[in-house]
Amino acid sequence: MTRRQESGVIMGTNQDSPPYAGVQYKRAQKLDKGVVFRVTPLYVSVYDEGCMSIQMFRRWHSWFLEGRQNVHDDERSGRPVTATDNAAFAAVRNVVEADRRVTIDGIMIRMPPGIEIGRSSIGTIMSDVLNFRKVCERWVPRLLSENHKQQRMEAARAFLEMHRRDGDQLFSRIVTGDESWVHHSTLETKGQSMVWKKPEESAPKKAKVTISAGKVMAIVFWDCNGVLLVDYLPPNTTVNAARLTCVWQQLRNDLQSADIANKKPMDVLDVSYLQVEFDDIIAEPDDTHSVDCVWRGAHSVFTETKNCCYQVLSTLCALPIALLVGCCFACVSFQHIWCIGPAVRHCRIHCHAVRQYVNIILDSCLAPLCSVCGLCFSRVGRPLKSEII
Numbered sequence: 001m002t003r004r005q006e007s008g009v010i011m012g013t014n015q016d017s018p019p020y021a022g023v024q025y026k027r028a029q030k031l032d033k034g035v036v037f038r039v040t041p042l043y044v045s046v047y048d049e050g051c052m053s054i055q056m057f058r059r060w061h062s063w064f065l066e067g068r069q070n071v072h073d074d075e076r077s078g079r080p081v082t083a084t085d086n087a088a089f090a091a092v093r094n095v096v097e098a099d100r101r102v103t104i105d106g107i108m109i110r111m112p113p114g115i116e117i118g119r120s121s122i123g124t125i126m127s128d129v130l131n132f133r134k135v136c137e138r139w140v141p142r143l144l145s146e147n148h149k150q151q152r153m154e155a156a157r158a159f160l161e162m163h164r165r166d167g168d169q170l171f172s173r174i175v176t177g178d179e180s181w182v183h184h185s186t187l188e189t190k191g192q193s194m195v196w197k198k199p200e201e202s203a204p205k206k207a208k209v210t211i212s213a214g215k216v217m218a219i220v221f222w223d224c225n226g227v228l229l230v231d232y233l234p235p236n237t238t239v240n241a242a243r244l245t246c247v248w249q250q251l252r253n254d255l256q257s258a259d260i261a262n263k264k265p266m267d268v269l270d271v272s273y274l275q276v277e278f279d280d281i282i283a284e285p286d287d288t289h290s291v292d293c294v295w296r297g298a299h300s301v302f303t304e305t306k307n308c309c310y311q312v313l314s315t316l317c318a319l320p321i322a323l324l325v326g327c328c329f330a331c332v333s334f335q336h337i338w339c340i341g342p343a344v345r346h347c348r349i350h351c352h353a354v355r356q357y358v359n360i361i362l363d364s365c366l367a368p369l370c371s372v373c374g375l376c377f378s379r380v381g382r383p384l385k386s387e388i389i
Contacts, residue, residue: 091115092125096132175228175251177221179239182232184214219244221251229254278302 052060060071095102095110102110107122117125126132144152163170195204217233229251233239278299284290 085115088115088117088121089125089129092117092122093130096126096130171224175221175223175255177219177251179217179219181215182218184216219247221247 091112092107095107099106104119104122104126108117108119111117159170159174193206197204216235217237217239219229219231219233219239220227221229229247231247231250233243237243281302282298284295289295
């Protein structure tokens with residue numbers, strides 16, 4: 001075979017198909033194996049760098065010698081494509097919604113029969129199709145049930161209503177309580193253990209400390225001003241209804257004692273004009289002074305007499321007067337609750353009906369009249385006098 005014939009055999013009828021050129025070469029019968037080495041340079045010169053390598057050329061030559069007559073891939077069943085099926089999407093979604101802590105391997109195990117998905121395909125479905133991403137759960141003090149959430153919603157609405165009525169004074173009347181374990185030693189946080197260092201200094205070291213095993217249950221109540229009561233449970237006891245009842249009773253007694261000890265009538269009534277001292281009643285001019293001991297004695301006698309007399313009168317008359325005043329205000333409250341309140345409500349109901357009647361009369365009689373008058377007066381205009389400047 002001449003070089004021209006060999007080149008023509010290699011190029012074949014379809015120059016864009018190097019394997020087809022190899023087939024044409026195979027069809028040139030009675031060629032020895034050495035022709036491969038002689039034809040390869042011509043093959044490269046025709047197809048440039050996009051041609052097959054000499055190793056691939058040998059492989060095709062061996063296949064042709066074994067009886068292969070085409071260059072197309074053999075038919076094969078292949079793996080069924082199920083990762084992009086809607087059924088696979090639904091199966092992955094159901095598994096994740098049933099257990100939000102499931103892993104990729106867990107999803108593969110829980111796949112229903114008939115759906116075969118690889119690990120990477122599940123990750124692609126989770127991130128690209130279902131738009132899921134794995135995050136850490138947020139820490140909260142308590143996990144509330146639906147009943148607890150409803151109760152807190154109703155309490156919040158009641159507080160908002162009372163705040164609209166009473167203003168910021170409501171905050172001083174709200175007491176909150178909770179129970180928690182208190183360890184005998186409290187560990188420092190990462191922020192609390194931070195220290196200053198120079199650039200040339202090495203980072204300081206700190207020994208690892210574990211939380212102490214000793215702990216006690218504490219019940220704490222507080223308001224807007226601070227902690228009101230801390231009750232520590234004895235060992236081997238639990239927080240039950242009887243214990244909470246005792247703690248609440250103790251808290252109530254403490255609050256009543258604090259209110260009595262810190263009572264300030266001026267917060268309710270303006271009685272500042274009743275605060276009278278000895279110097280406000282008796283005063284001496286600059287050029288006239290009594291003996292110092294007499295002045296001090298008179299001041300002491302006045303103060304003690306006023307205090308003792310008030311205490312005696314309050315001891316004798318406070319209880320009867322309190323009884324009388326309580327009865328009077330009870331009558332006033334009864335009158336407003338059972339008499340004035342229903343009467344006002346009765347009047348409001350009737351006034352609502354009267355208001356509807358008046359609106360109907362005004363809409364039917366006065367409204368058309370006003371509309372007609374508006375149209376009439378809208379056509380009235382004042383002629384403008386042209387002035388020649």
